[in-house]
Amino acid sequence: LYIKPMQEILDQKEFPKTKMLSTICSAKQHTHTMHKKRYDLTRYLADRLPELDWFGHGIREIENKTVAMDDYKYHLCVENHLEPHHWTEKLSDAFVAMTLPFYAGDPLATECFPQESFIPIPLDNPQKALEIIRKAMEDGEYEKRLPAIRAARRLVLEKYNMFAQTAAVIHNHRETGTIRPGAMLKGRHVLRKNPLNALRELADTLAYKIRSRGRRGTGTGA
Incomplete structure (x- = not known):
């Protein structure tokens, strides 16, 4: 399995495209997360x-x-989770590969990436999503939006990568607070081994579902 060095990724200028549209979505259909809605739309x-x-x-x-x-x-x-300022590798990986994403996710993603670098689609309206996708491909939006996609790619590689973000957090702590000696970054799978952390995550998930139902009830949901 070949993994490109970072400098090779940064230096890449040509991106030959021979195919039209792809997606990565597992067969998971969990109802306690957004997996089922994601699968159903796909x-x-x-x-x-x-x-x-x-x-x-x-x-x-x-x-x-x-x-x-x-x-x-x-x-x-x-x-798999819809919330302001919550976007994942699903979006950033698409930019690194120089694709134009059809994106159902963070409603405030334009605060991080150029507005023209992706095309929002509704998760809860598959017919509308289909119309948006078909029209964009027919109109050649990929070619029209290449400068914005390149700009988004550069942001992912230089600003939003893990190392740059970690450095920014450390710098901010040095300016505004203190760093606890021996502090470590841990992934969610490690944290879940602690029963208290697992309970906190469950509580957060339940709170999110309650908030989502409230937004749908008032007509303000995405």
């Missing part, structure tokens, strides 16, 4: 868009995400 679009190549665990296995992105102009990105 299933609806895959049944109606012959251009869509669907990859993911339980669907079409791949060893490296580049297989599902590098050759494609467009990439369908659907988050």
Whole structure:
């Protein structure tokens, strides 16, 4: 498995695209997360868009995400959690591969990336999402938006990568507070081994679902 060095990624100038549209979405359909809605939207679009190549665990296995992105102009990105200022590698990986994302996720993503660098689609309205995707591909939006996609890619590689963000947090602590000796960064899978952390995550998940229902009830949900 070949992993490109960072400098090679930064220096890449040409991005040949021979295919149209792809997505990475597993067969998971958990109802306590957004997995089922994500799967249902992807299933609806895959049944109606012959251009869509669907990859993911339980669907079409791949060893490296580049297989599902590098050759494609467009990439369908659907988050498993919808909240302002919450975007994940689903969006950033698409930018690194120089694709134009059709994005169902962070409603404030334009505060981090150029507005023209991705195309929002609704998670809860598959028919509307289909219309948006078809029109964008027919109108050649990929070619029109290349400068914005390049700008978003540069932001991911130089500003939003883990090392740059960690350095920014450390710098901010040095300016405004103190750093606890021996502090460590831990992933969520490690943290879940502590029962208290698992309970906190469960509480956060329940609180999110309650807030989401409240927004839908008032007509302010995305």
